[in-house]
Amino acid sequence: MISTIVFILLAISGTVFFLYNAKKVHRNIFLGKQVNVSGNTSARLNTMLRVAFGQSKMATRPVPFILHLFVYVGFVLINIEVLEMVFDGVFNTHRAFFILGSFYNFLIGFFEILAFLVTFGCAVFLIRRNVVHVKRLVMKELSGWPKMDANIILCSEIVLMSALFLMNAADQTLQVKYNDHYQHCGSFPISHFIAPFLSGLSVGKLIFIERSCWWLHIFGIFGFLNYLPYSKHFHILLAFPNTYLSNLNPKGKFTNLDSVTDVVKPNFDPGYQPVTDPNKPERFGAKDVFDLNWKQLLDAYTCTECGRCTSSCPQNMTGKVLSPRKIMMDTRDRLVEVGKNIDKNKGTFVDDGKSLLGDYITNEEIWACNTCNACVQECPVNIDPLSIITDMRRYLVMEQSSAPNELNGMFSNMENNGAPWQFSPADRANWVNEAS
Amino acid sequence: MNDTIHVKTMAEFTASGETPEILFWVGCSGSFDDRAKKITRAIVRILNHVNIKFAILGMEESCTGDPAKRAGNEFLFQMQAMQNITTLNNYNIKKIVTGCPHCFNTIKNEYPQLGGQYEVIHHTQLVQELINEGKLKVQGGEFKGKKIVYHDPCYLGRANDVYEAPRDVIKSLDVDLAEMKRSKAKGLCCGAGGAQMFKEAEKGTKEVNVERAEEALAENPDVIAVACPFCNTMMTDGVKHFNKEEHTKVLDIAELVVKANNL
Numbered sequence A: 001m002i003s004t005i006v007f008i009l010l011a012i013s014g015t016v017f018f019l020y021n022a023k024k025v026h027r028n029i030f031l032g033k034q035v036n037v038s039g040n041t042s043a044r045l046n047t048m049l050r051v052a053f054g055q056s057k058m059a060t061r062p063v064p065f066i067l068h069l070f071v072y073v074g075f076v077l078i079n080i081e082v083l084e085m086v087f088d089g090v091f092n093t094h095r096a097f098f099i100l101g102s103f104y105n106f107l108i109g110f111f112e113i114l115a116f117l118v119t120f121g122c123a124v125f126l127i128r129r130n131v132v133h134v135k136r137l138v139m140k141e142l143s144g145w146p147k148m149d150a151n152i153i154l155c156s157e158i159v160l161m162s163a164l165f166l167m168n169a170a171d172q173t174l175q176v177k178y179n180d181h182y183q184h185c186g187s188f189p190i191s192h193f194i195a196p197f198l199s200g201l202s203v204g205k206l207i208f209i210e211r212s213c214w215w216l217h218i219f220g221i222f223g224f225l226n227y228l229p230y231s232k233h234f235h236i237l238l239a240f241p242n243t244y245l246s247n248l249n250p251k252g253k254f255t256n257l258d259s260v261t262d263v264v265k266p267n268f269d270p271g272y273q274p275v276t277d278p279n280k281p282e283r284f285g286a287k288d289v290f291d292l293n294w295k296q297l298l299d300a301y302t303c304t305e306c307g308r309c310t311s312s313c314p315q316n317m318t319g320k321v322l323s324p325r326k327i328m329m330d331t332r333d334r335l336v337e338v339g340k341n342i343d344k345n346k347g348t349f350v351d352d353g354k355s356l357l358g359d360y361i362t363n364e365e366i367w368a369c370n371t372c373n374a375c376v377q378e379c380p381v382n383i384d385p386l387s388i389i390t391d392m393r394r395y396l397v398m399e400q401s402s403a404p405n406e407l408n409g410m411f412s413n414m415e416n417n418g419a420p421w422q423f424s425p426a427d428r429a430n431w432v433n434e435a436s
Numbered sequence B: 001m002n003d004t005i006h007v008k009t010m011a012e013f014t015a016s017g018e019t020p021e022i023l024f025w026v027g028c029s030g031s032f033d034d035r036a037k038k039i040t041r042a043i044v045r046i047l048n049h050v051n052i053k054f055a056i057l058g059m060e061e062s063c064t065g066d067p068a069k070r071a072g073n074e075f076l077f078q079m080q081a082m083q084n085i086t087t088l089n090n091y092n093i094k095k096i097v098t099g100c101p102h103c104f105n106t107i108k109n110e111y112p113q114l115g116g117q118y119e120v121i122h123h124t125q126l127v128q129e130l131i132n133e134g135k136l137k138v139q140g141g142e143f144k145g146k147k148i149v150y151h152d153p154c155y156l157g158r159a160n161d162v163y164e165a166p167r168d169v170i171k172s173l174d175v176d177l178a179e180m181k182r183s184k185a186k187g188l189c190c191g192a193g194g195a196q197m198f199k200e201a202e203k204g205t206k207e208v209n210v211e212r213a214e215e216a217l218a219e220n221p222d223v224i225a226v227a228c229p230f231c232n233t234m235m236t237d238g239v240k241h242f243n244k245e246e247h248t249k250v251l252d253i254a255e256l257v258v259k260a261n262n263l
């Protein structure tokens, strides 16, 4: 009885606290500017199913793909067993889903194998990060919290899975010794290797082990849920909306700035009606998180910090400071900082004299980009670091006039000669009469 | 090889009351850069050979604004775009072939919203179509059996998912087409895009074009085939960096077709 009440209280507080934090994240994301990402539902669903559900973009790197698939599939499916644990918790039953009969035995066996694969995957991931030092997993933007975050997640998954095995081992021993409550059910292809070590224990001790592991698992699940909003692990939820909202245009199509069109177009088309509100002039480009649109901010919260983008970035691999992953991490860090500022000041942001560009991201990073879209292509959850880089360039050029000198030269050539170099427009067709 | 090529401007077409089938958008590099002008002439040789009625804008062409757009100068980009769109719309242009993936991307994807709607193809797509339709018969000539690697331009490949047309043209020349380790969607930039062509690189350990040329040269090719005048410059410099210019040539796909078939 008491355990039922504790369980229900835990479930309610765990869920409420999660929703409270999720709401804050939601608020932070919508600090961003409006952007129209509606329409084309079937293409969007398709992208989400392929990229998030089907993990299609992971497949280009087979080793992490397979290992991640173990963890991902395991994580999703083992939650079915958690459902049963929740049911047992509320109704004080033992393995209530056994009404499924022999299929239940199959499921439990299958979950054990999955749990083993999850453990294996996490162990190899830990080794890749901490022993083998795979380059993209040890770069400098990961030092400190991001590195710790990754290790915390991997270790807690291993702990959760171990608790599951130990619980099952104790359970099956109890099914033999004390089957008043522990009815005989389930199949245990992994944990039956552990069971012999427990056979000498008394019923009381076994129940203690079984219950402790059960509680550990339950606490673990709610703990994990509440850890998500603080962690890169948030991607397990946000990957779905984020891929649904993917940019469906060709990657080469950069956004059009309507505010600029409203200024330029009347020179060419006197009947043109402006589309932006002249009473709410917007900054050109982006200096801080408020200048980005909410999809870009959702991108930041969705980033898994996997570094696939950075490892395929031509500028990063040739030793430049630019790292598209860092662009995403900085955006999230700044957004979290802004969110805390709002919390502290009763719902309004009080200027802290800081900004994303300047205090987090440097001009040098922004100017190094090749706009090659390798990072966008590579991202397993369809994040677009390039759009943030472009918006920052826009700010630097159009608000600050602080492009590198050579680029200013290129701009004035284009303005004066209609070409990025200093050639006379009159010479444009000279090639026709030159020998080849 | 006959040295004369036949080119008419849109103004000349209009004056004689004729309309061309297609407009050839040459681009700034193809118009002014000495190396790229050769590629432009190769494209024209192909067009002449199959008797396509095409026009250029000549002095009326102006930069598409691509480097300004990538560098964040949206004002300058839109000024350039609208000026060009006005010219193109005045001539009632419907179909455009470009000699440069950057022009291709910009006109195809970024002009429509500003009032310029055209069917736009890249010259490698046009050549592939001509071969497929049997209008252009090609053979390998001097390249037969030679090893060729193709470098995907970012603005043709990833930006617009055109990977096969250029490869199909190369394959039609009876060559040994090799792939670099990073190719197609995973292709590595030559280092020119994003307006980097017009500035010094930031501090680092290596130039991007050297990294890419090294990768291409690892295949030990006779030719590095490219489809963009900027990639051409970058890869040519990269090959020179390794003193391999005697052994490995950097050629545009249009040049391959022209040289192989003496067009």
Ligand code: SF4
Pocket (backbone or CB within 6 Å): A309, A312, A313, A314, A315, A316, A322, A323, A324, A368, A369, A370, A371, A372, A373, A374, A375, A376, A385, A386
């Ligand atoms: S688009 Fe820019 S940031 Fe992204 S991979 Fe290319 S150079 Fe790097």
Ligand code: SF4
Pocket (backbone or CB within 6 Å): A302, A303, A304, A305, A306, A307, A308, A309, A310, A324, A325, A328, A378, A379, A380, A381, A382, A383, A385
């Ligand atoms: S942006 Fe995408 S590819 Fe880059 S680190 Fe984040 S999730 Fe990975």
